[in-house]
Amino acid sequence: MPMIAFLLTLMLLLGVVIVLAYAERKVAAFMQDRLGPTEAGPYGSLQAVLDVLKLLQKEDIVPALADKGLFKLAPILIFAAVFAGFAVIPISPTLVPAGIGIGVFYLLAIISLDVIGLLMAGWGSNNKYAMLGAMRSVAQIVSYEIPAGLAILSAVMVCQSLDFQEISYQQGVLMNAFPGMGYETNWLFGIQALGIDTTNIGGITTWNIFRAPMLLVAFVIYFIASLAESNRAPFDIPEAESELVAGFHVEYSGFRFAVLFLAEYSMMVLVSLVAVILFLGSWNTPLPNIGSIALANWTTGTIGEISGNLWAAFWLISKTFVLLFVQLWARWTYPRLRVDQLMHLCWKVLTPVALVIVLLAGIWRLLMI
Amino acid sequence: METIKKEAYKHKTGFWQAVKSLVSGARLTLRHLANANKRRKPVYVTDDSYFKQPDGLATLTYPYEALPVPDNGRYRLHNEIEDCIVCDLCAKVCPVNCITIESVKATEDIGVTSDGTKKRLYAPVFDIDMAKCCYCGLCTTVCPTDCLTMTPVYDFSEVNIKNMIYHFTDLSPEQAQEKQLLFEKQQEEMAAAKAAALAARKQQG
Numbered sequence: 001m002p003m004i005a006f007l008l009t010l011m012l013l014l015g016v017v018i019v020l021a022y023a024e025r026k027v028a029a030f031m032q033d034r035l036g037p038t039e040a041g042p043y044g045s046l047q048a049v050l051d052v053l054k055l056l057q058k059e060d061i062v063p064a065l066a067d068k069g070l071f072k073l074a075p076i077l078i079f080a081a082v083f084a085g086f087a088v089i090p091i092s093p094t095l096v097p098a099g100i101g102i103g104v105f106y107l108l109a110i111i112s113l114d115v116i117g118l119l120m121a122g123w124g125s126n127n128k129y130a131m132l133g134a135m136r137s138v139a140q141i142v143s144y145e146i147p148a149g150l151a152i153l154s155a156v157m158v159c160q161s162l163d164f165q166e167i168s169y170q171q172g173v174l175m176n177a178f179p180g181m182g183y184e185t186n187w188l189f190g191i192q193a194l195g196i197d198t199t200n201i202g203g204i205t206t207w208n209i210f211r212a213p214m215l216l217v218a219f220v221i222y223f224i225a226s227l228a229e230s231n232r233a234p235f236d237i238p239e240a241e242s243e244l245v246a247g248f249h250v251e252y253s254g255f256r257f258a259v260l261f262l263a264e265y266s267m268m269v270l271v272s273l274v275a276v277i278l279f280l281g282s283w284n285t286p287l288p289n290i291g292s293i294a295l296a297n298w299t300t301g302t303i304g305e306i307s308g309n310l311w312a313a314f315w316l317i318s319k320t321f322v323l324l325f326v327q328l329w330a331r332w333t334y335p336r337l338r339v340d341q342l343m344h345l346c347w348k349v350l351t352p353v354a355l356v357i358v359l360l361a362g363i364w365r366l367l368m369i
Numbered sequence: 370m371e372t373i374k375k376e377a378y379k380h381k382t383g384f385w386q387a388v389k390s391l392v393s394g395a396r397l398t399l400r401h402l403a404n405a406n407k408r409r410k411p412v413y414v415t416d417d418s419y420f421k422q423p424d425g426l427a428t429l430t431y432p433y434e435a436l437p438v439p440d441n442g443r444y445r446l447h448n449e450i451e452d453c454i455v456c457d458l459c460a461k462v463c464p465v466n467c468i469t470i471e472s473v474k475a476t477e478d479i480g481v482t483s484d485g486t487k488k489r490l491y492a493p494v495f496d497i498d499m500a501k502c503c504y505c506g507l508c509t510t511v512c513p514t515d516c517l518t519m520t521p522v523y524d525f526s527e528v529n530i531k532n533m534i535y536h537f538t539d540l541s542p543e544q545a546q547e548k549q550l551l552f553e554k555q556q557e558e559m560a561a562a563k564a565a566a567l568a569a570r571k572q573q574g
Contacts, residue, residue, distance in 0.1 A: 030405035031398040035428045333398040334391070 005097035009086050016317070017265040021048040024328050031332045055261075058254035063126060066251065070124030075252065075259040078117035082266045084110045089273050090165045092283055092312030093174060093303045103164040104156055107274065108149060111229075114267070115141050118238075118248050121260070125251040133247025136339065137238035141229050143346045148225035150354035151218040154361035155278040158190070158212045158368070164277055171211070172284030173202030173296045177303055189213060190368040202296035203288025207281035212368070214360045219279040221354050223323070226271035228342070231264065233331035235342060272323035273316070280319050283312035413437045435524075442521035443506055446497050448537040452482040452516035455490035459508035459517055467501035468508060469494055473548045476555045482514050492538050493545030499525065500533035 022037070022045060029036030037044025062068055088103035090096035100106060115138050122134020159167045169178035176182050176199065188196035190211040198205045209216045228235035231247075239247035249260045276282060287295035299315075301307030337345070407425025411434045412418055429435065438444075460468040471494035479488045509517050527533050540548065 027402065030402045030426070033401060033404075033425070033427045035426055035430065038430060329395065329398060329402075333394050 002097070009089075009097055010083070012091075013083070013086060013266055013269065014262075016269050016320075017262055018048045018052070020265055020269065020324055021051070023325070024331075027325070027328045028332050031329075052258060055258040056255055058257075060254040060256060061251075063251050065126045067124040067126065070120045071251070072256075074117050074121035074124055075256045075263070077120065078114055079259050079263040079266070081110055081113035081117060082263045082270060084113075085270050086266075086273075088164055089270075089277070090168050090283065091316060092309040093165075093169070093177075095309055095313075096165055099163070099165050102162045104152060104162045104167075104278075107164075108145075108152065111270075112145065114263075121252070122248040125248070127251050129244045129246075129250050130248050133238045133240075133244045133250070136244075137231060137248055140231070140235060140238060140342060143343060144225040144228035144235075144350075147221050147346060147350035147354045148229060150351070150358050151222035151225065152274075152278060154212075154218045154354070154358045155208055155215055157358070157361045157365055158208060158215060160365070164282075167208075168277055168282035168284070171206050171208055171281045173200060173206070173289065173300060174284070174303060175199060175206070186211065187368070190364060192368070198288075201288045201290075202284065202300075204281065204286045205288050206284070207286075208279050212361060212364045214357050214364060215279055217353065218357045218361070219275065221350050221357070222275055222279070223326075225346075225350060226275060227327060227330065228346070230267040230271055230327075232268065232327055234334040234337050236331075236336055237339060237342065240336060268324060268327055269320065272320045272327070275323055276316060276319040280323075281315075283316040285311065285315055286319075411436050438521045438523060440521060442523065443504060443519040444523040445499060445520050445525055446502065446508070446535070447518055447520050448495060448497070449516040449518075450492065450495060450537050450539045452484070452514050453492060453495070453537075454482060454486055454488050454514055455492040455495070456513060458511045458513065462507045462511045464505060464507065465501050465503050467498040467503075469496040469498075473545065474552050475548070476551045482516070484514055486514055491540060491545070491548050493540050493542075493548070495537040496534050497537065498534045500530055 025047065026036040026044075028034075037047035040046040040050050062071060085107050087098040088096070088100060088107055090099070118137045118141070119134050122130045122132075122137070125131070155167070156162060159170055161167055161170075166178060166181075169175050169181065170184075170186070175184055175186060184199075185192075185197055186199045186206045188194050188198050188205060188210075204210060209219055227233075231238050238244075244250070249257060252260055285296050285299040287299050289296045299311055301309070301311040404424040405426060409422050409425060409427050409429065410418065411429055413436070455470060455472045457470050457472065460466075460470045470492060472490040473493055475489055475491055479491070481487055504519070506519060509515075509519055538545075
């Protein structure tokens with residue numbers, strides 16, 4: 001069973017990354033009034049697949065003066081660290097590769113390994129651009145883990161759980177189906193005093209950003225920090241094409257480069273998935289039950305049956321793609337930040353605001369009881 | 370003495386100003402994305418819409434669509450060999466020597482060109498090397514029968530550079546050989562006749 005989950009997650013991830021790589025090129029092209037890929041397949045849809053095939057045929061170059069052990073190990077470590085994060089992501093109410101109780105904590109810990117891989121790649125390449133890129137990357141990721149961690153902490157405080165699956169159940173009409181939460185109630189904005197019971201209304205009214213409105217700010221902070229953690233524009237100074245050629249992976253070619261590329265895009269997918277699960281209702285439908293029109297129930301399916309799994313996967317992946325689109329949109333809209341601006345934003349803006357949000361989330365949780 | 374009053378331009382700063390600026394940027398790119406269903410049309414410069422296509426994708430997928438060129442565009446050379454009198458003027462005037470012409474005199478009448486000029490020469494070789502051509506158009510200016518013209522065809526790149534040499538002769542090598550032999554035979558006959566006449570005159574004299 002773990003092997004099946006492993007392969008299934010890997011296949012799903014590869015599929016999403018292929019679509020994302022193609023979407024990136026098309027979205028970039030359309031925003032710049034270009035056409036993007038048009039030749040390979042209808043509307044160039046096979047472009048990303050062919051790029052991967054081309055990369056696999058390329059010569060595998062290891063620089064003569066590189067630290068060969070580190071150089072060869074780095075891509076594997078980077079991808080393994082990111083891919084291990086997918087283990088705790090619930091895809092549907094009953095499908096989660098590894099449903100451990102401390103999923104959020106595990107995810108934050110395993111993602112941090114990524115930094116070591118980046119540093120290994122940059123140092124092992126024995127190249128000044130790679131080294132500079134790796135140092136910038138590490139400085140950036142380590143800094144931005146703090147606002148991201150605080151934003152996640154506020155969501156965890158509101159949910160009172162480190163289990164992604166439990167957090168997911170809390171944000172929808174299926175809440176009472178989770179073992180141990182049979183008699184829990186969701187109130188509008190989480191406040192019982194308002195007297196509006198949303199447990200059976202579900203939809204967007206039970207998403208975390210609705211249960212505790214300050215989590216909307218936490219979501220924005222997390223999203224900005226996640227852009228920096230996955231080295232995406234406007235925080236892509238580690239890869240700054242115009243100054244550092246390609247940053248830490250400048251010396252990589254062929255399959256190793258393909259793995260780094262895959263890890264980078266997997267990271268984008270993973271941070272978006274975490275944002276969706278923690279703040280945007282996970283695999284729950286956004287449509288609420290309104291009186292006798294039970295939109296939420298209709299678009300949720302039955303737990304454990306194929307309809308429930310398909311609806312849940314559909315909502316999770318659609319929400320993730322919306323966030324991924326916002327990531328692409330930001331990349332092709334905003335210019336790259338300078339290093340000092342980056343650190344200013346992290347330490348002087350996001351971190352203090354995130355601390356206040358954590359405080360507010362704690363107070364809000366007291367009101368929710 | 371007047372003092373110039375300097376006023377520093379104050380940048381608008383602050384949180385809401387930054388948010389406003391971010392939103393306006395995001396709206397700009399989103400508008401371009403929304404306009405991606407429109408395409409620039411490959412219309413001629415005289416078309417009314419030529420300068421009025423501000424929205425949509427600007428790229429033309431060149432081999433499949435291209436901006437039209439004028440009918441009198443001056444690109445690839447073409448020689449209408451039927452009308453050519455093989456005068457060699459074009460080869461002489463060419464500044465880059467890209468035209469090679471060999472001629473053979475005709476033994477009999479070979480007709481007239483479309484403007485009525487008599488043709489007296491065959492052209493076993495009439496080659497234009499378009500890889501060397503500098504598109505100055507001098508050859509078309511000097512051509513007395515207007516058989517050498519420039520056409521609006523501009524996309525004629527080749528994989529093998531030898532294919533850039535265009536052969537305009539209408540004679541096969543065998544035919545050219547035959548015409549050459551005929552001409553030499555006629556010359557010999559004429560020479561023989563001349564010698565005979567000379568001998569006859571000597572005998573008389």
